[in-house]
Amino acid sequence: MSRNKLYCHVAVSLFFSAASQSQxxxxxxxxxxxxxxxxxxxxxxxxxxxxxxxxxxxxxxxxxxxxxxxxxxxxxxxxxxxxxxxxxxxxxxxxxxxxxxxxxxxxxxAYTTAFVVRRDDSWRYSGIESVEGRRVATGPGWDYSSMSVEYQNYLDDPKHSSFVEVIAGDDDVVDRALRMIRDHRVDTYVDNDLVLQYALNRLGLEEDLRIVRPGLEKKLxxxxxxxxxxxxxxxxxxxxxxxxxxxxxxxxxxxxxxxxxxxxxxx
Structure with missing residues (x-):
């Protein structure tokens, strides 16, 4: 193929490619x-x-x-x-x-959920009674009722307010919750299992924290x-x-x- 023909071929190809994208x-x-x-x-x-x-x-x-x-x-x-x-x-x-x-x-x-705790914490979730007395983190207005009505009711109950830490913000609630667990400011946080895996790896907290399963009763x-x-x-x-x-x-x-x-x- 001559150089002029090659240029013509390329020009035609680019034209049709651009036309295809515009359509x-x-x-x-x-x-x-x-x-x-x-x-x-x-x-x-x-x-x-x-x-x-x-x-x-x-x-x-x-x-x-x-x-x-x-x-x-x-x-x-x-x-x-x-x-x-x-x-x-x-x-x-x-x-x-x-x-x-x-x-x-x-x-x-359909996501399974899991909890995060400090690596030396032997706690496991075994129903809402197991949450009593533990400091839990959550986001503002977050609703867990599709996964566990009992867990959502626990968070909403005013008598538990001193044990529920609501972390304000849109983008970094998960990161902040995990760091607060590491720093002993709260004891646990629950989320999508995949989100927790990714966050622990990205933040380099795998030696300080660990994921514990099972999570809440139903999938997200x-x-x-x-x-x-x-x-x-x-x-x-x-x-x-x-x-x-x-x-x-x-x-x-x-x-x-x-x-x-x-x-x-x-x-």
């Missing part, structure tokens, strides 16, 4: 920080997390051009409700929550939500693509995504 349907996605499931990229690390990797793979393969908005959860919910975002990839599933959005059928994951089920402001046909199509795509990612592909962030579901 891709945009998909606006709001999400909050919950590493390693959903993560805000930085110069040091461009990773967006397990769930965002799933979303990107599922929708770009169907011709969508994804656009991400990194926001606190409350703002993300508002943006979905207002139609500023088409979807938010993970939200606690509740039959009473479907007001300004619609849930997909397929969950992102999270599903993508889609805005009611977008046309019904478009919303139904987006939900169908997610449901089919998430099922297709089970097994080896799902494990590969988890391995990328060095986390795994414990048997």
């Amino acid at each position: 891709a349907e945009p998909l606006k996605i709001c999400y909050d920080q919950w590493a390693p499931m959903t993560m805000f990229p930085s110069e040091a690390s461009p990773a967006r997390g397990v769930v965002i990797d799933m979303v990107d793979e599922i929708y770009t393969s169907k011709g969508y051009q994804t656009e991400y908005f990194e926001v606190p959860l409350a703002r993300g919910l508002d943006m979905v409700a207002e139609g500023l975002c088409d979807m938010l990839p993970e939200y606690l599933f509740s039959k009473n929550s479907e007001n300004d959005f619609v849930y997909a059928t397929e969950p992102t994951f 089920v999270e599903r993508p939500i889609f805005s009611k402001k977008i046309p019904a046909a478009k919303r139904q199509k987006l939900i169908r693509i997610w449901n089919e795509g998430r099922l297709a990612l089970k097994g080896i592909q799902e494990k590969s995504l988890l391995d990328k962030y060095d986390v795994r579901f414990e048997e």
Whole structure:
């Protein structure tokens, strides 16, 4: 191929590539920080997390051009409700929550939970009675009732207020809770098992703290939500693509995504 023909071939290829991208349907996605499931990229690390990797793979393969908005959860919910975002990839599933959005059928994951304690602490969770007298950390307004009504009632009961440390803030509650356990300011914290694995490794606290299982009685089920402001046909199509795509990612592909962030579901 001559040089002129090569230039012409490259120019035509770039034209059709640009045209293809311009014709891709945009998909606006709001999400909050919950590493390693959903993560805000930085110069040091461009990773967006397990769930965002799933979303990107599922929708770009169907011709969508994804656009991400990194926001606190409350703002993300508002943006979905207002139609500023088409979807938010993970939200606690509740039959009473479907007001300004619609849930997909397929969950992102059904997460097992676990507790963190200091390495020399022999405590295990064996029902709400085992929490009595222990200093526990939580976030502002966090709701554990889908996993354990008894645990949520314990946190809400005013007589336990001196044993419940509510950590303010949007992005670093997990990190601060773990450091507070290490520093003997609280005794335990419960969260998604994968989140705890990732945080302990990232913070280098594995020699000071350890994860103890079992966690709360039920799993934490999270599903993508889609805005009611977008046309019904478009919303139904987006939900169908997610449901089919998430099922297709089970097994080896799902494990590969988890391995990328060095986390795994414990048997």
